[in-house]
Amino acid sequence: MAFQILLNFFIAIVWMFLSSSATATTFVIGYLIGFILLFVMRRFFTERLYIDRVWAAFKLTVIFIKELVLSNISVLLLVIRPKLDLKPRFFALPTELERDWEITLLSSLITLTPGTVVVHVSDDQRVLYVHAIDADDVDDAIHSIKNTFEKAIKEVSRP
Amino acid sequence: MTVIANTLIVISILVGLVFTVVAVVGIIRLPDVYTRAHAASKSATLGVLSILVGVFFHFWLNEGHFSVKILLGILFLFITAPIGGHLMSRAAYVSGVKPTE
Numbered sequence: 001m002a003f004q005i006l007l008n009f010f011i012a013i014v015w016m017f018l019s020s021s022a023t024a025t026t027f028v029i030g031y032l033i034g035f036i037l038l039f040v041m042r043r044f045f046t047e048r049l050y051i052d053r054v055w056a057a058f059k060l061t062v063i064f065i066k067e068l069v070l071s072n073i074s075v076l077l078l079v080i081r082p083k084l085d086l087k088p089r090f091f092a093l094p095t096e097l098e099r100d101w102e103i104t105l106l107s108s109l110i111t112l113t114p115g116t117v118v119v120h121v122s123d124d125q126r127v128l129y130v131h132a133i134d135a136d137d138v139d140d141a142i143h144s145i146k147n148t149f150e151k152a153i154k155e156v157s158r159p
Numbered sequence: 160m161t162v163i164a165n166t167l168i169v170i171s172i173l174v175g176l177v178f179t180v181v182a183v184v185g186i187i188r189l190p191d192v193y194t195r196a197h198a199a200s201k202s203a204t205l206g207v208l209s210i211l212v213g214v215f216f217h218f219w220l221n222e223g224h225f226s227v228k229i230l231l232g233i234l235f236l237f238i239t240a241p242i243g244g245h246l247m248s249r250a251a252y253v254s255g256v257k258p259t260e
Contacts, residue, residue, distance in 0.1 A: 068201075068205055072178055075185060075198055075202050076177075076181045076202070079181055079184050079185040079198060080181070080184070084189070086189075086190070086194060088194055088258055090258075107241075107245060108238075108242065108245075111245055112204065112240075112241050115197065117196050117200060117245065117248055118245050119193070119245070119252050120249055120252065131193045131197075131248060131258075133193075133197050
């Protein structure tokens with residue numbers, strides 16, 4: 001991915017030299033031309049075209065902001081309820097992610113989703129231990145949320 | 160234009176205040192460390208975040224000053240706040256604090 005972006009920059013700079021004008025407009029035009037070239041040549045790369053992963057990262061950001069707002073509203077409703085009837089509980093969540101940054105990202109996302117805080121990552125990085133604030137309605141919902149997050153992260157990190 | 164800008168600023172600062180107050184109330188009302196970590200790590204993040212967004216738009220739209228420092232502050236807050244919540248609840252668990260039943 002880094003190689004493709006670098007190549008695209010390189011093509012843009014070559015375009016600036018060819019048209020012998022060092023302005024931002026020329027750079028943008030060169031970058032677009034370079035992107036079209038990369039798109040045409042896409043079957044020579046071993047990885048996906050980098051715009052795919054950029055788009056996946058953008059979708060992950062949108063999911064993240066949505067979950068942040070939802071989790072705040074749920075904490076608000078929980079806190080201002082006149083009678084506190086929580087069933088806090090710990091549970092284990094097996095994960096298929098392998099690299100360190102993926103697991104860090106997943107646990108940050110889980111910490112900012114409704115009703116869950118990551119307490120511990122197991123030493124072999126296969127299981128996350130999560131504290132849920134309200135046990136009975138959460139379990140299924142949480143697993144579906146985890147699937148969407150894990151899937152979105154995999155979508156970003158797949159080469 | 161100014162009316163729209165001011166409405167945006169006032170709404171985001173008010174939302175930030177409400178969520179900060181909710182974080183404080185949650186820390187007082189909730190029973191143990193772990194549930195308090197929920198309130199502190201979520202509501203405080205979004206509260207400070209929307210106050211910063213309001214300040215950013217105020218200086219951008221009313222004073223004409225585009226402040227990159229505030230955007231960087233928002234980014235740092237996003238990165239550090241969940242890690243802080245995680246580390247505090249993990250430290251509590253490792254040192255043997257019991258959750259309420």
